[in-house]
Amino acid sequence: MIRFAEKEDFETVYELMGQGSTNELSKEQFEEFYRRNSENSCVLVFERDDAVLGYGVLSIRYPLHFSGKAGGTVNLIVDIDARSKGIGNKLLDSLEKIASAKGRARIEENSGRKRGDSHRFYYREGYDDNHYKLTKTLALEVDNTADFLRFFGV
Numbered sequence: 001m002i003r004f005a006e007k008e009d010f011e012t013v014y015e016l017m018g019q020g021s022t023n024e025l026s027k028e029q030f031e032e033f034y035r036r037n038s039e040n041s042c043v044l045v046f047e048r049d050d051a052v053l054g055y056g057v058l059s060i061r062y063p064l065h066f067s068g069k070a071g072g073t074v075n076l077i078v079d080i081d082a083r084s085k086g087i088g089n090k091l092l093d094s095l096e097k098i099a100s101a102k103g104r105a106r107i108e109e110n111s112g113r114k115r116g117d118s119h120r121f122y123y124r125e126g127y128d129d130n131h132y133k134l135t136k137t138l139a140l141e142v143d144n145t146a147d148f149l150r151f152f153g154v
Contacts, residue, residue, distance in 0.1 A: 001046070001047050001048070002044055002045070002046050002047075002090060002091060002094050003044070003045060003047060004042070004043065004044060004045075005043035005044060005045045005055060007035075009045055009052055009055075010031060010034050012045075012051075012052040013034060013043075013045070013052070013055050014027060014030050014031075014034070016052070016054065016055055016077045016078075016079060017030065017075075017077060019077060019079065019080050041057050041058060041059040041060070042057070042058040042059075042095065042098050043055065043056075043057050044056050044057075044058075044091055044094055044095065046078070046087045046090060046091055053078060053079045053082040053087055054076070054077060054078035054079060054082065054087045054088065054091055055076070055077060055091070056075070056076040056077075056091040056092065056094070056095050057075055057076075057095075058072070058095045058098055058099055058107075059072055060099075060102065060104065072107060072108045072109065072110075076088060076091055076092060076095070076109070078091070083117075088121055089125065092125055095107070108131075109122055109127060110133055
């Protein structure tokens with residue numbers, strides 16, 4: 001069953017994030033971002049037999065370079081032991097339907113170069129590799145997440 005994530009899903013989503021991300025957020029940092037994503041994005045979980053086996057996040061964006069509204073799946077992660085069982089497909093389909101219902105003309109996914117299995121999944125789901133994403137890691141001049149959020153007034 002797919003449902004909207006709840007506050008109680010935090011621990012499981014944090015564990016799943018660790019399986020699919022190279023981002024090294026502390027549990028405290030992740031909890032703050034999880035709470036904020038739950039307020040400002042669509043966070044879905046796939047649950048079977050009272051166990052959360054995957055999650056997906058849809059953030060609504062308004063890129064200046066795209067004349068229509070766009071939506072982006074920030075991340076989609078399925079438990080390593082539950083992959084290739086249609087869970088990712090169901091989560092992605094639900095996120096796409098929500099984006100479409102909200103009038104989004106396009107959806108994008110960012111996936112690290114080393115995640116070949118993820119890329120094959122998205123190609124099968126009809127996604128095209130038509131952009132380069134260039135990133136640069138910056139050193140933050142703040143002591144913690146709370147300072148960072150205060151700086152931006154959130």
